[in-house]
Structures are given as structure tokens and as C-alpha cells.
Amino acid sequence: MRFVLASASPARLAVLRAAGVEPVVRVSGVDEDAVAAALVDPSPAELVTALAVAKAEAVAGDERDAVVVGCDSMLLTADGRLQGKPGTVEVARERWQRMAGTTGTLLTGHAVLRLKDGQVADRAAAHEATSVRFGTPTEDELEAYLATGEPLGVAGAFTLDGLGGWFVDGIDGDPSSVIGISLPLTRRLLRQVGVTVSDIW
Numbered sequence: 001m002r003f004v005l006a007s008a009s010p011a012r013l014a015v016l017r018a019a020g021v022e023p024v025v026r027v028s029g030v031d032e033d034a035v036a037a038a039l040v041d042p043s044p045a046e047l048v049t050a051l052a053v054a055k056a057e058a059v060a061g062d063e064r065d066a067v068v069v070g071c072d073s074m075l076l077t078a079d080g081r082l083q084g085k086p087g088t089v090e091v092a093r094e095r096w097q098r099m100a101g102t103t104g105t106l107l108t109g110h111a112v113l114r115l116k117d118g119q120v121a122d123r124a125a126a127h128e129a130t131s132v133r134f135g136t137p138t139e140d141e142l143e144a145y146l147a148t149g150e151p152l153g154v155a156g157a158f159t160l161d162g163l164g165g166w167f168v169d170g171i172d173g174d175p176s177s178v179i180g181i182s183l184p185l186t187r188r189l190l191r192q193v194g195v196t197v198s199d200i201w
């Protein structure tokens, strides 16, 4: 079955490929700020789920028979801030200075659309939440990590499976969701739209 990943994320692609799926990648180009602005006081979970739905829907219009999956990840910090990608060293530094030694929640919204004959025949959406216990990098370690550029382009300014792994003391929940797409949640959402994982791997 044609599996379309509506994401530019290399992390999501890698998780799916390692799990036996060869997705067709179609970047949604969704204006995430515009989607967020259209929502009325969404919870963090509602926001990431709405963004995932918007990404999948943006891509689904060109599909006839496929499963389309969209995701969106953000970090909810211990002091209640919901954060995407830092974008700059300065923002990433300030975030790490606040989150080191604390526990945050990495939220990933998921949307699955089942296309049949060019129509959305079924859909399912949900979010996954994973607790992340951050370590405390020294000032030198933090500056070296920032200098790699990795934290700038990932939600929460850290990775679990990359250089950031040195600074994650542990998680409670699904690791694939932290990296970018929850395999167990996606399996459940696929089942809701009548698709078994063995249909796609």
C-alpha cells in the first residue's frame, strides 16, 4: 500500500525506514503559525494534533489510493512553555539553561488519512506524550553542543538519537515519538482506518 509521509523530517523518515516502511515523502509546506492562529485557546496536545492533521490534509488532495501520515512535535517544558525549534544558538542556549536538570514532555501529534479513489475514506488522529529527563551539560559541553548546530533545527532543542543523547538522562514513554513519529500510536491509528502494519512494511 502507498504510504505517504507528509513531512520534511529526516528523523521521521529514518524511524519509518528502520521499521520496514518505504514512505513516499511529500512535504506539506503548511504555515504552522497560521494553523495555530486559527485555533481558539488550544491545549498543547490539541495544537500538535491540529498541526499534524493540517500537514496530512495539505498533501492528501493529490493522492488517490494511499495512507497519508502527518506529525508535529513540540516540547512542553517543566515551567509550562511550549516550544518548537529554537532556530538560533541564542534561543537554544536560553532554553537549555532553563531546562537542564528538569523533566519536560515531548508531545507529538499524529494524523492518519486513508485515501480511496481520491477521497478521504477514513481518518484518525491523536497525540503521544513522552517524559524526557534532561541532564545538566556543563557550560563547555553546552557551547560545544550548540556549535554543532544540531539543537537549532529540532523541537525542544535536543535529540534522543543524536548528539543530544549525551544530555538526556532518561525518558518515560515511547522513544520513537520523541524522535518524531510514534510507531505504536501510528499502528493503532492505522488500525482505526482499516490498515494493518504488515500492509505497509
Ligand SMILES: Nc1nc2c(ncn2[C@H]2C[C@H](O)[C@@H](COP(=O)(O)OP(=O)(O)OP(=O)(O)O)O2)c(=O)[nH]1
Binding pocket: 006, 007, 008, 009, 010, 011, 012, 027, 028, 029, 055, 071, 072, 073, 074, 085, 153, 154, 155, 156, 158, 159, 160, 161, 162, 178, 179, 180
Ligand atoms: N532525530 C531527532 N529529531 C528530533 C528529535 N526531537 C525532535 N526532532 C525533530 C523531528 C522533526 O523533524 C522536528 C520537529 O519539527 P516539526 O514537527 O515541525 O517537523 P519538521 O518541521 O521537521 O517537518 P514537517 O513540519 O513535518 O515537514 O524536530 C529527536 O529526538 N531526534
